[in-house]
Amino acid sequence: MARDKKPSIIFIDEGDALCSSRSENESESARRIKTEFLVQMQGVGNDNDGVLVLGATNIPWSLDSAIKRRFEKRIYIPLPEAPARSNIFRLSLGSTPHSLTEHDIKELGMRTEGYSGADINIVVRDALMQPVRKVQTATHFRRVRGPSRDNPDVMEDDLLTPCSPGAPGAMEMTWMEVPGNKLLEPIVSMSDMLMALSNTKPSVNENDLKRLEEFTEDFGMEG
Template identity: 75%
Template sequence: MMKIRAESKTFEEIVSGTIVTEKPNIKLKDVAGLDAAKEFMKEAVILPSQFPHLFTGTRRSWRGILLYGPPGTGKTFLAKAVATEAKNTKFFYIISSDLVSMWLGESEKLVKTLFSMARENKPSIIFIDDLDSIFGFRSENESESGRRIKTEFLVQMQGVGNDQDGLLVIGATNMPWSLDSAILRRFEKRIYIPMPEAPARSLMFKLNLRSTPNSLTDEDFKQLGLKAEGYTGADVSIVVRDALMQSLHKVQTATHFRKVRGPSRDNPDEMVDDLLTPCSPGAPGAMEMNWTQVDGHKLLEPVVSMSDMLMSLQTQKATVNDDELKKHEEFTKDFGQEG
């Protein structure tokens, strides 16, 4: 009996590490585009968490939601935003590999403990990322441990003998067509998270730049959204990060600097006149020096320009191909709905 209790406590400690004790602090307004998916998630998750009395009797909240689409389109980001806005809800963030144990019999116990703890802490959201990595089609060549973990997951999702109210399972996958059909059925709603359209891409460029000093106009952001056709949210993020480095490259290659007025590093509200910025050799006040001779506190943060963004767009290519998109569209016609 003592051994069983100790083992149970060990599994609980493992699962406890997946509980996000601090909300991710991502709001739905931070998610660019995906208007239909956001409205559905409000209805399916946030509304029941705030008004549980509305979801009793025959009107029940959804038990399983599958978010699928190409990699980098914002499935995990959307789930974290929902977790932030769902009041008084415990959020269990699971990567599929968290449930796989090298010891025979432990994986299914981890699944059972996960669902048990989620029920004890209701209302709860279990979010499982990369669902396809362990819940693919069953086959004759599949390992015994693989079969066991799928069977336990199906039992727990079905909720036989357990109260499922207040428990939602959200799964995310880049390859929904590879999921076992029994697993797929447990997710009552299957929402396609598509590639972002031009307005959403424009907003993504803005959101990724945040407060970084830049000279881009609204028209520039609009043009970037149009030029980034075929880019995912993750692709746009990489383009912006590369552009940020492009602006730093000017500092590294500069042979001359000049003094300018700007915010103090020690006190951003205070303006000082002795900051340094790269310039051409013929600029007024140009001093011949390189970046190694500049005091760290005296360098003015370089401004990101449209040319930096365009250069990054040329070097950073889109990561999703047409064949992959066709597969998602075909799956949506057969099993899902547009998000």
């Protein structure tokens, strides 16, 4: 199909699942799939001009040697640096209301050395849950002005938002007593991000990174 629709790109994510080293213990079907893959990528009479095959893996050392030869360029993509991490925070927040400043986002990028893009997404998702937790655990609410749930362009003066017991106008109540159309959840703040960050550790350890760098030195090719 790729040849028929060319120019085209075939992308194989988690390529180690398909292209791991062949062994005597694997099933006949798995062996046939790998053999067919090798033949299609670089077999006699195959015309792959206009077809680009890309693969990604976190454990390149497990790839079959014949597969490694088929992928002519082996490029190591390291963990994101601080500016890239800050940008991932921005993208992950998207249009979600928050009170983070540009300085806050840059600081988060600096604080997340060793975090992958997926790790940062987990941090943001956890932070986005913090306002929900504040609502659920609040013992006091106060009236504030904010956009109507039914029409965001209309401002209302009687919305209820969580607060501390000592806050001006605090009323003792739980979220179950707040009418659904009058609840104003707190927006995501820097403290929410820092709380989420303290609960999320990097998923990539130093040994894995060192092994990836050693593989790159032995087999990698710069694009």
